[in-house]
Amino acid sequence: MERDERLYPISEKKFTELVLPLIEARYRGKGRPVEVSPYKVFCGILYILRTGCPWGIYQVL
Numbered sequence: 001m002e003r004d005e006r007l008y009p010i011s012e013k014k015f016t017e018l019v020l021p022l023i024e025a026r027y028r029g030k031g032r033p034v035e036v037s038p039y040k041v042f043c044g045i046l047y048i049l050r051t052g053c054p055w056g057i058y059q060v061l
Contacts (some may be wrong), residue, residue, distance in 0.1 A: 008043045009043065009046055009050075010042075010043070012039050015038075015042060016037050016039075017035075019040060019042060020039075023038060
């Protein structure tokens with residue numbers, strides 16, 4: 001299945017290499033266990049910032 005560039009503007013491999021280490025370094029071991037993929041959360045935030053869509057309208061992928 002090909003990923004939709006509109007919803008996932010960065011590949012999961014690049015996210016794992018570039019972004020995830022920054023997130024994990026800051027929040028490792030804090031809070032509840034992760035239930036949603038950090039990759040999907042990151043892509044969701046990028047989508048909201050790019051489109052200006054209100055948070056309440058966005059659905060979890």
